[in-house]
Structure formats: structure tokens, C-alpha cells
Amino acid sequence: MSFFDIGFHGDRYLLKLVDHLLRGPATRFVETGTNVGSTLAYVARTYPSIPCWSCEPNAPACEQARTNIGPCDHVRLFSESSQSFMQRLDREPVFDKTNTLFWLDAHGQGFAWPLREEIAWITGTFRSSYVLIDDFRIPGRPEFGFDTYDGQECSLDYIGPFLAHRERLRLHLPTYSEKTSQHHPLRGWALLTIDGPAQFPPPLSDFIVESPLPEA
Secondary structure, three states, rough: OOOHHHHHHHHHHHHHHHHHOOOOOOOOEEEEEEOHHHHHHHHHHHOOOOEEEEEEEHHHHHHHHHHHOOOOEEEEOOOOOHHHHHHHHOOOOOOOEEEEEEEEEEOOOOOOOOOOOOOHHHHOEEEEEEEEEOOOOOOOOOOOEEEEOOOOOOOOHHHHHHHHHHHHEEEEEEEEEEEEOOOOOOOEEEEEOOOOOOOOOOOOHHHHEEEEEOOO
């Protein structure tokens, strides 16, 4: 098992969803919270035609990620915060605000999370895109782990007031309960589609379901 084989926690259902999106509607991958680069390395090596952008403000972790990813011309990794990263992407002419798969993972312990700012910016400016949020609380499903820190909870209640253009959004949550990774415990995730489908084809529809958005 090589380093880049364990992206997205090694969750086989989540990996199927990512594969569907990156071999279909999404034409670029954007990640916040690279850490040491396991997910970025997985995407970069598995989808060599997909441009990848990522940020990690912790300098030692970012340098380790560069080492773990190795030479990849289609990867751009920045040692900066999500806030600076979002400003950078806003200035990039290649970002036409469409057809992007986001992986939001900058919400660990020890710092104020940028998650709400990320959600407000993405849902306010992007179209026909897909937003995966890692370490998310799945309501009524305690078997899924999720992140909390200093009064912050990675959950629907936390992001709900920051969702823009709600009429264009669909929320999708996992339905399975079995452990799906050889490397990590079960972790929750959420998918927001922007101008995307309300339904997914089999086999995705077997493990993902549309869920109501939280109240504004």
C-alpha cells in the first residue's frame, strides 16, 4: 500500500463518489487543509489530467506534503491560509467559477476554522460545482466521527447561515454504517452540489441520499 492510496480516509464509498465526479462533471480539484498531502497525492496520481490546487498554512506539514506528492506539474500547493488561498483563486483567470470539486478539510484543532468563510465564498460565486466537507457530523448517526474544537462543530447547524443561493444547492449525506476503510475509523462527510443533480445513478444512489438543507 503506497502513500497516495489512502486519500479520503481510504473510505471506499467516498472514493467511488470522488471517482464519479472527477471522471465526469468536475474538471479541477481544490482542497483546503492539505496537511501532509495524502488526499492531494491520491488525486494527483489517480487523475493526472485534473489540475489540483491546495493550501496548508503549517509550513512543516506543507513541506512534507511536497515531498510526499513528488513532482507533479498539474499540482499547485501553497503554504498559506484558506483565506489567502481564496483570494488567490479569485484573482486566477483560469478559475471561471464552474466545474470544480472542492474538498474542505481545514478544520482541525488549535485554530479558528475558515469553514464558514469557505462555504460562503464557494456557494456565493461558483456554479455547477461540488463541495465535499470532511469530518462532518451526520445527524442521528453517531458511528460517523466528526470534528469539534472550541465551540466549533463541523455540522449543518454550523454552516447553515452561510449558505448562499440556497435555491441552487442540494445537500447529500452518506447512508452506510459499516466501516469502509482499512486505515481510518468511519468519518462523516457531506456533499453540496451547486446546480447539480438531485439524484445520483447506481451504485452511488445505494450509499448517498439527498437531505434537507438547514433553515436559513
